[in-house]
Amino acid sequence: MNAIAALSPYSSSAGKTNTERHTLSVLVDNEPGVLARVVGLFSGRGYNIESLTVAEVAHVERWSRITIVTTGSPESIEQISHQLERIVPIHKVTDLTLHGRAIERELAMIKVRGKGENRVEALRLGDAFKAKVVDATTESFIFELTGAPQKIDDFVEIMRPLGLVELSRTGVAAISRGADPS
Amino acid sequence: MSKQMTGAEMVVQALRDQGVDTLFGYPGGAVLPIYDALFQQDSVKHVLVRHEQGAAHAAEGYARSTGKVGVLLVTSGPGATNAITGLTDALMDSIPLVCLTGQVPTHLIGSDAFQECDTVGITRHCTKHNYLVRSIEDLPRILHEAFYVARSGRPGPVVIDLPKDVQFATGVYTMQKNVQHKTYQPRLKGDMAKVREAVEMMAAAKRPVFYTGGGVINSGPQASELLRELVALTGFPVTSTLMGLGAYPASGENWLGMLGMHGTYEANHTMHDCDLMIAVGARFDDRITGRLDAFSPGSKKIHIDIDPSSINKNVLIDLGIIGDCAHVLEDMVRLWRSEAKKPDAAALKDWWKQIDKWRERKSLGFRNSADVIKPQHAVQRLYELTKDRDTYITTEVGQHQMWAAQHYHFEQPNRWMTSGGLGTMGYGLPAAVGVQMAHKDALVIDIAGEASILMNIQEMSTAKQYRLPVKIFILNNSYMGMVRQWQELLHGGRYSESYSDALPDFVKLAEAYGAHGIRCEDPADLDRAIQEMIDYPGAVIFDCVVAKEENCFPMIPSGKAHNEMILLDLADDAGIEMGSIIDEKGKMLV
Ligand SMILES: Cc1ncc(C[n+]2csc(CCOP(=O)(O)OP(=O)(O)O)c2C)c(N)n1
Ligand SMILES: [Mg+2]
Numbered sequence: 001m002n003a004i005a006a007l008s009p010y011s012s013s014a015g016k017t018n019t020e021r022h023t024l025s026v027l028v029d030n031e032p033g034v035l036a037r038v039v040g041l042f043s044g045r046g047y048n049i050e051s052l053t054v055a056e057v058a059h060v061e062r063w064s065r066i067t068i069v070t071t072g073s074p075e076s077i078e079q080i081s082h083q084l085e086r087i088v089p090i091h092k093v094t095d096l097t098l099h100g101r102a103i104e105r106e107l108a109m110i111k112v113r114g115k116g117e118n119r120v121e122a123l124r125l126g127d128a129f130k131a132k133v134v135d136a137t138t139e140s141f142i143f144e145l146t147g148a149p150q151k152i153d154d155f156v157e158i159m160r161p162l163g164l165v166e167l168s169r170t171g172v173a174a175i176s177r178g179a180d181p182s
Numbered sequence: 183m184s185k186q187m188t189g190a191e192m193v194v195q196a197l198r199d200q201g202v203d204t205l206f207g208y209p210g211g212a213v214l215p216i217y218d219a220l221f222q223q224d225s226v227k228h229v230l231v232r233h234e235q236g237a238a239h240a241a242e243g244y245a246r247s248t249g250k251v252g253v254l255l256v257t258s259g260p261g262a263t264n265a266i267t268g269l270t271d272a273l274m275d276s277i278p279l280v281c282l283t284g285q286v287p288t289h290l291i292g293s294d295a296f297q298e299c300d301t302v303g304i305t306r307h308c309t310k311h312n313y314l315v316r317s318i319e320d321l322p323r324i325l326h327e328a329f330y331v332a333r334s335g336r337p338g339p340v341v342i343d344l345p346k347d348v349q350f351a352t353g354v355y356t357m358q359k360n361v362q363h364k365t366y367q368p369r370l371k372g373d374m375a376k377v378r379e380a381v382e383m384m385a386a387a388k389r390p391v392f393y394t395g396g397g398v399i400n401s402g403p404q405a406s407e408l409l410r411e412l413v414a415l416t417g418f419p420v421t422s423t424l425m426g427l428g429a430y431p432a433s434g435e436n437w438l439g440m441l442g443m444h445g446t447y448e449a450n451h452t453m454h455d456c457d458l459m460i461a462v463g464a465r466f467d468d469r470i471t472g473r474l475d476a477f478s479p480g481s482k483k484i485h486i487d488i489d490p491s492s493i494n495k496n497v498l499i500d501l502g503i504i505g506d507c508a509h510v511l512e513d514m515v516r517l518w519r520s521e522a523k524k525p526d527a528a529a530l531k532d533w534w535k536q537i538d539k540w541r542e543r544k545s546l547g548f549r550n551s552a553d554v555i556k557p558q559h560a561v562q563r564l565y566e567l568t569k570d571r572d573t574y575i576t577t578e579v580g581q582h583q584m585w586a587a588q589h590y591h592f593e594q595p596n597r598w599m600t601s602g603g604l605g606t607m608g609y610g611l612p613a614a615v616g617v618q619m620a621h622k623d624a625l626v627i628d629i630a631g632e633a634s635i636l637m638n639i640q641e642m643s644t645a646k647q648y649r650l651p652v653k654i655f656i657l658n659n660s661y662m663g664m665v666r667q668w669q670e671l672l673h674g675g676r677y678s679e680s681y682s683d684a685l686p687d688f689v690k691l692a693e694a695y696g697a698h699g700i701r702c703e704d705p706a707d708l709d710r711a712i713q714e715m716i717d718y719p720g721a722v723i724f725d726c727v728v729a730k731e732e733n734c735f736p737m738i739p740s741g742k743a744h745n746e747m748i749l750l751d752l753a754d755d756a757g758i759e760m761g762s763i764i765d766e767k768g769k770m771l772v
Contacts, residue, residue, distance in 0.1 A: 029365070032314065033302060040306055075494060082491035088311040088331055091365045 021050070022077045022097040023069050023104060023174045025182060029089040030056050030064040037087050038066055047080050048072060051106075051149075051171035063091070067174050094182040096174050102182075104174040108152045113140045114163035122162045129155050140165075183357040189318050189349040190215035193282065196325035197226050199357055202253050204229060204244060204619050206237040210257025212284025212297060215349035229619055229648060232640035234261050236612035238268020238339075239638070242277045243616030246599050247574055249402055251278040251332050252616065258284040259297030262343075263304065267606060269339045270308040274603025275425060276400055278337035280328050281309075287347035288316060301343045310338030315345065318353035326361035335368030336489040337400055368488055372505030377513045380460070380484050380501055381523060384514075387458035388529035389481075389536075390418045393441065393470075396425030396602065397463015397487060399595045401507035405429070406595045408511035409462065415518050416525050419537055421449035423464050424587055425602040432591030438537070439546070442470040443738050444584040447545035447747055448537055450736075453478050454744035455536070461485040463507045466496040467603070468771075476743035486510045545736040545749055546588050555705050557582065557657045557728040561589040561629065564655060567712050572624045574617045576600065578610040578634030581663035581734045586629040608637030611654060615641055618650040625653070625716065632658040632725075633682050642695035645721045653715050654723045656688060659730050667733050672769050692723035703727040741768025 028034045035054055042049050050069040057065045070080060077095065084093045096102035110131070112122045119139075126133065126143050129151070135142035145155055149172055156167060176182035187195065193216050197205065206229045209217045220228050231237040234256045241252030252272075256265050262283040272279045286295040302314045311331050313324045321344075328340045384390060392413060398405045406429040413420050413436050420430045421438040430437055439446035441453055450472075453459065459481045464470070471477045477497060485492070485499040486507060493502035503510055517523075548558045561582075575590055576599040577583040583600055592598050599617060601609040610628035618626040628635075635656055645652050665680040689699030698718045702711035702725070715722045735750045741764060748763060 032316075033306065033312075036303070037306060044307055075498075079491060079495055082489075082493075086310075086336075086489065086491055088363065088366045 018073065019071050020074055020077065020097070021069065021071045022095055023067065023102060023172060024081065024084070025094045025096050025174060026066040026068065026084055026090060027057075027092040028064050028066060029091070030062040031089055034064070034087075034089050035066070037089070038068070038084065041083055041087065042070075045083060047076070053171040053173055067172055069172050094176070096176055096182060099176050099182055102174045102176050104148055104172050105146055106149050106152055106170055106172050107144065107146045108156070108167065108169045109134070110143045110145065110156065110159055110164060111140060111166040112143065112159050112163045113165045115139055118162045122159060125155075125158055125162075131155065185355050186352060187355050188215065188219070188352050189321055189344065190219040192321050192353070192355045193325065193344070193349070194219045194223060194226060195355055196322065197253065200251070200326070200329045202226055202251070205253040205255055206231050206240040206244070206616065207255030208234050208237060208257065208261060210261050210284060210297070212258035212286060212346050213255060213261075213282070213344075213349075215346065216255060216282070216284070216344070228255070229615070229644065231612065231615070232643050233638060234264035235267050235608065236615070236638050236641045236644065238265045238272065238279065238281065239606075239609050239612035240616035240619070240641075240644075241279050241281075242268065242272050242275075242609075243576060243599050243613030244620050245277050245279060245616075246399075247596050247617040248620045249596060251280055251329055253280050253282070255282045256284070257297070258286055258301070259299045262299060262301045266304065266308060267604075269305060269341065271601055271604040271606045271609065272339040273308050273310065275601065276337050276396060277339070278332040279339040280332050281339060281341045283341060283343050284349075285314070285343045285345040288345045289347070291345065301341065305341045308339070309341050312341035312343065314343045315348050318348055318351040321348060321353065322355050322358065323361070326358045327363055330361050330363055331366060334363075334366070336397075369504055370488075370506040370509050372486065372503040372510035372513060374513065376501060376503045377510060378517060380503060381514055381517045381521070383458055383482060383484060383501065384416060384418075384460065384518075385523040385525060387418075388526055389456045389533045390416070390458040390460065390525075390530075391438075391452045391456040392418055392420040392460050392462060393422075393453065393464055394420060394426045394429055394462045395423040395464025398426055398429040398507050399463075401463060403595055405463070405508035405511060408508060408515055410434070411515050412511055412518070415515065417530055418460075418525070419452055419534070421445070421452065423467070423470055423602070424600060426464065427587060427598045428592035428595040431593040433593060440587055443472070444588065444734055444736065446588075447543045447736055447749065448540035450738065450744040450747055451540045452537055456481045459483045461487075462511065463487060465492045468496070471496060472738045472746075473741055473743045478744070543749065545747070547750060548732075548735075549750075551729065552705055555703065555708060555726060555728045557585050557659065557732055558589050559705065560657060560708065560726050560728060561585050563708050564627070564629070564712055565590045567709065567716065568625060568627065571716075572621070573597065574599065574621060574624055574626045576610040576613040576617060576626070576628045578628065578630045578637075579605045579607045579664075580631040580634055581659070581667065581732070582629055582631045582657040584664075584734045585657070590629070607631075607634035611635060611638050611652070612641045612644075614652040614654075615644050615650055618645075618652050619648065626651075627653045627655055630654050630656045631663065632656050632660065632685055632688075633662045636686075639691070642692075642697060642721065642723075646696045649720070651718070651720050651722075653721070655715070656723065656725050657728050658685075658688070658725050659728050659732065660685070661730060663732070664734070666731070670733070671739065671764055688723050688725035692721075695721070697721035697723055699723050699725070701725040701727065739764045739768055740771040741765060
């Protein structure tokens with residue numbers, strides 16, 4: 001069968017393809033509107049964004065790196081890469097997931113409120129996860145935690161019953177392993 | 183060359199340096215400095231349209247008939263929003279345009295100033311790229327870069343939004359030759375290993391077909407030449423999309439006619455049954471493929487395209503070659519020759535035998551009449567009476583557009599201007615204005631529908647002002663015929679709002695615009711009337727009154743495959759209920 005089922009309503013097949021999660025690293029000119037172009041592409045073509053981060057990575061050249069975590073069939077993720085490449089101020093799109101296991105890190109700040117037992121337990125678990133306490137009152141802590149997204153998910157789940165009141169995450173930054181740039 | 187000048191002067195200078203001789207526009211407060219700069223020179227001609235949508239389509243017609251970048255100039259706010267349809271049209275059909283829009287001065291941006299709109303925000307989705315010029319220092323680079331981006335790679339529209347203070351500011355303009363974009367550099371030459379593989383596949387093919395599209399036209403006349411050469415060398419059959427008509431001559435032996443929803447029986451069956459498809463500058467659009475999971479099920483597919491995202495978008499490709507059509511075709515021709523490749527002659531002979539059987543169905547046939555003009559007959563007569571002239575055809579959108587594609591035959595590229603991807607009613611007349619501006623002595627005809635033509639009829643004034651002898655040939659069936667046909671097929675013949683009521687008297691309308699009006703209702707008078715139109719030295723509106731309820735066949739109903747076409751004889755067959763041909767799923771599609 002030739003059709004890429006998931007992508008077209010013209011296909012009459014059910015469109016069952018396996019969904020994968022990929023991390024795309026996108027090097028762009030840091031010019032006004034470039035982020036809007038990227039986000040607009042995803043919304044306009046119905047692609048998913050699980051996480052998106054952006055920051056300048058080369059000051060003199062004025063380049064930024066946008067790291068996008070997306071899900072879809074392998075064909076639609078290939079299509080996403082190509083569609084991104086069409087955006088004029090985008091230099092390079094790398095599918096880090098295709099390049100072997102990339103390093104992915106995220107930073108989270110987690111506010112936990114509680115007294116007595118729960119407070120002690122939260123502190124103990126924070127320690128076990130190597131989270132830093134960056135703010136404290138007599139009835140609350142703010143933890144700072146860096147790690148793979150899964151590790152943060154785990155920590156958040158553990159903190160929930162102990163009085164988690166607020167969570168702020170940066171989204172994923174990623175880089176390929178080894179000596180070469182991706 | 184380096185010179186001190188204002189932003190407005192830079193705009194005009196850059197147009198001159200880019201070789202622009204004509205631009206289409208409409209003035210307003212936010213572009214007055216540019217209009218002032220235009221006033222004081224005469225190397226760039228400004229054509230005053232009557233609606234900014236008209237400017238965009240005129241620029242498209244100009245671009246597509248010349249291979250150059252089309253340019254339009256509009257004011258901020260409503261000027262820019264009126265141009266949106268034309269920009270989207272150009273994006274869908276890959277037409278290179280540079281659209282200059284005025285903007286409120288930079289210090290007022292974001293304040294909801296008079297005639298302010300977020301032009302770069304609004305046009306981000308309907309341009310290939312756009313710029314808001316924030317300082318005079320950036321202007322010369324952006325002006326030249328915009329032309330580069332518009333015409334390079336897969337061409338498309340580029341907007342430059344010009345705040346009024348930037349137009350007044352002075353700065354240094356440097357003539358920049360061959361400006362490129364620092365990172366956007368599309369690949370032109372195909373991967374030779376893949377080209378070699380393609381040639382091997384072609385030599386081994388038993389049932390091959392070339393499927394060509396608008397990319398061949400965009401690649402330049404050389405691509406059409408090379409396509410012809412490759413078809414001649416291989417002896418393979420060739421079909422084309424709506425946008426690609428003229429790349430291979432309709433009189434050529436290997437021509438199958440257009441493919442797709444209203445394509446010929448032989449083209450669609452050849453696509454369905456082929457064992458090797460060579461797609462060149464075509465994008466497997468839904469009007470072409472029909473039902474995707476039944477699309478050419480037994481074939482290997484080679485796809486040549488300059489846009490990597492076109493490959494594997496809708497249909498999985500066995501061999502994708504990223505590159506410009508002309509470059510890749512040239513390498514293919516060279517390899518085929520140097521390696522003395524031969525097609526599988528015996529297999530090809532059988533294949534042609536099969537194709538000839540499909541041809542015998544004469545799928546473009548229709549029942550002519552002595553009492554009423556059949557629209558297909560009208561296009562055929564128009565073709566016969568104009569084919570030996572220097573003719574360019576534009577169209578509006580609807581049945582007449584499909585009949586034009588089926589019954590007007592193109593021998594050369596760049597002679598056929600139609601709105602394919604977006605299907606914009608109102609495209610044809612302004613496009614004809616643009617074509618005629620570029621080809622003063624040519625015969626430029628807009629094959630129109632009575633509904634579509636009213637969408638940009640105001641451009642008759644433009645034609646009048648610039649003495650453009652465009653001919654508007656209206657196939658007047660008193661219906662939005664294509665809508666009526668779908669209502670017949672899908673909605674039980676309930677013709678909801680598709681009757682063209684309260685039409686103007688087109689002859690009087692022509693006269694009101696200072697043009698010549700002709701009405702013809704009698705098949706016996708048709709040739710004479712068409713000749714009158716051709717011979718008239720100015721603009722003409724020809725009201726060709728045709729059969730009201732004629733349907734456009736053949737047709738692949740939505741949701742069906744290439745080998746499930748409806749032909750006229752089937753449609754007329756008393757046993758077949760037209761409303762039952764398209765199933766529930768098909769009705770969901772457009
Ligand atoms: C701007 C725009 N609005 C609506 C449509 C939908 N549409 C497609 S064909 C058509 C009817 C066109 O009627 P006419 O110009 O008389 O052409 P005919 O089909 O009768 O030849 C309509 C309304 C469109 N393509 N473009
Ligand atoms: Mg009509």
